[in-house]
Ligand SMILES: [Fe+2]
């Protein structure tokens with residue numbers, strides 16, 4: 691498995707969880723559980739991805755701007771998670787923010803998979819691609 695496949699698997703998990711999140715309603719156990727799972731997935735993934743995808747790219751001239759952009763989006767995603775945490779589950783604003791989060795994350799994953807992966811594919815060596823996948827997955831499993 692290479693770093694792109696490893697990340698893509700977790701992106702699929704995120705898409706699945708976000709789809710479930712926007713189908714929840716009110717102050718329910720279901721909303722609480724799915725939100726906590728989304729939050730955990732997104733935060734652990736962003737951390738692992740910054741260490742084992744963006745960081746090794748940032749020194750490359752062709753990738754520096756993209757890496758910065760990707761990391762900036764992680765912060766925007768974090769802010770939406772924080773907004774959700776500060777909003778009551780039974781408030782009508784909650785679902786609106788959850789939909790904004792879904793939209794923002796989907797855009798971000800799309801950009802990573804379609805733009806950044808293609809470019810990074812030319813930057814990393816084969817060994818690097820598999821070594822990064824191992825480190826990425828190890829970080830994910832020990833932090834989730
Ligand atoms: Fe990301």
Ligand SMILES: [Fe+2]
Nearest residue numbers: 697739799802
């Ligand atoms: Fe990602």
